[in-house]
Amino acid sequence: MGPRRSAASSRGRLLLPLLLLGVSGFFQSYAVEVDIKDASNATCLYANWMMRFLITYESNNGxxxxxxxxxxxxxxxxxSVCGNDTQAALVAVQFGEGHSWSINITKNNETYQGDFMTLTYNTNDTAVFPDAKRKGPVTIFIKDPAGPVQLNTVFVCHNSFIIEAENITQIFWNVTVQAFVQNGTVSKKETRCPADRPTSAPTVPPTSANATTPPTTAAPPAPTPPKPVENPDTGNYSLKSGNKTCFLATVGLQLNVSQDKPLLININPKTTVADGACGNTTATLKLNDGNSTLIGFTFAVKNASASVQKFYLREVNVTLLNRLNGSVISSADNNNLSKWDAFLGSSYMCRKEQTLQINENVQVHTFNLWIQPFLVEANKFATAEECLADSDLNFLIPIAVGVALGFLIILVFISYIIGRRKSRTGYQSV
Structure with a gap:
């Protein structure tokens, strides 16, 4: 018998809401359970998951x-559709003011696998997109990176994982999916995602069963002082518009988050992916470090109509995600900055450490910064305008050298005077 569509023979219910507390407010997301049944009222596809989307869009002012x-x-x-040997299964969800998400799942011999995801978001939803320049539905297709799963096996992923495409960041957690369910019963055999797989425990050396020497009571070890956090490694990031590089950045990043206790986080450039958008008057660089930290830097042009223009850092937003359940540990945004300004067509450089205060709980520290968000030519930084801290350092070096030379000249002069006096006293008449 062929499958029937979920409107007639499937059931879905919304589970208890998960309230995610962040620094700047509450984020509410809901789990969805979908149990699709075939014509004989037997379960053919089961899915239970939570997800959230971070979407970058252009506002009315560019x-x-x-x-x-x-x-x-x-x-x-x-x-939503069950699927069969020749037809892909489909899980489709509609929510909010004209938003929808779906995933196609195909069957191949003894396995099933997600093919692609489709997200349609509606910028007419003013609660989510209050000032979107483009109005109406926008559809994005995303390739599912997960590998094949054996038939009669349920795919489980409790920990959060992120899938990025274009201007979309998808965050999933508490996922349970089985397509092409056999005999109407969801399997108890699981395939876990890489994030859920346990790490190997350290091996404990065995003790001798024939040992006769009683164990010695050792003194408790002295507490080890916490190791200071070193400066972060410097990463190189870039964005392209078509085949042309439009944004260049070199920077070491460190987060200082103060909640229950201070937390310093170094952003690892080896696991950090750069994304964003280039524009004529605004440009945004988004950095995703290991699927747990999202940092966005937005630059703008001052006095866009003036003959001499400068750019500056206008906004920074930071989101920390809990690896275990995908919840937002901290979310902070400061859209009223006026930092790192330089003439348009130039780059901005500051080798010394700088601190960006995002809110009362979150700071971003930068090291070895060199950035150019506009008018990049030949994939190279333009002439740099240095920060005041670096300029002070450049001034201090020649001053210090001059002072040292001055002391040396004074010492030579004093030695000369003393030498002349000694020579005069040596030739007095008897």
Whole structure:
């Protein structure tokens, strides 16, 4: 018998909401459970998961902003299909003001695998996109990076994982999926995602069963003082518009988060992926470090109509995610900055450490900064305008050298005077 669409024979219900507390407010997302049944009323596809979307869009004044799109309590799953040997299974969800998400799942011999995801978000939803320049639905297709799963096996991923494409960041957690369910019963055999797989425990050397010497009571070890956090490694990041590089950045980044206790986090450039958007008057660089830290830097042009123009850092937003459940540990935004300004067509450089205060709980420290968000030519930095701290250092070096030379001249002069006096006293008449 062929499968029937979920409108007639499937059921879905919304589970308890998960409230995610961040520094700047509450983020609410809902889990969705979909149990699709075939014509004989047997389960053919089961899915239970949570997800959230971070979307970068262009505002009416040409700026780029990042917003959060969550599943709503009124989500539906119309159009979901069981699938068979020749037809892909489909899990489809509709939520909010005209938003939808779906995933195609194909069967291949003894395995099934997600093919591609489709997200349609509607910028007419003013609650999520209050000032979007482009109005109406926008559709993005994303390749599912997960590998194949054996039939009669359920795919499980409790820990959060991120999939990025274009201007979209998808965050998933608490995922349970089985397509092409056999005999109407969801399998108890699991395939875990890499994030859920346990790490190997250290091997404990065995003790001798025939040992007769009683164990010696050792004194408790002295507490080890915490190791200071070193400066972060410097990373090189770039964005392209078509085939041309439009944004260059070299920087070491460190986060200082103060909640229950101070937390210093070094951003590892080896695991950090750069994304963003280039524009004529605004440009945004988004950095994703190991699927747990998201940092966005937005630059703008001052006095866009003036003959002499400068750019500056206008906004920084930081989001920290819990690897275990995908919840937001901390979310902070400062859109009223006026830092790192330089003439348009130049780059900005500051080798010394700088601190960006995002809010009362979050700081971003930068090291060895060199950045150019506009008018990049030949994939190279233009002439740099240095920060005041570096300029002071450049002035201090020749001053210090001059002072040292002055002392040396004075010492030579004093030695000369003393030498002349000694020579005069040596030739007195007897």
């Amino acid at each position: 700026d780029y902003k990042t917003t959060t799109l969550n599943l709503s309590s009124s989500a539906t799953h119309n159009g």
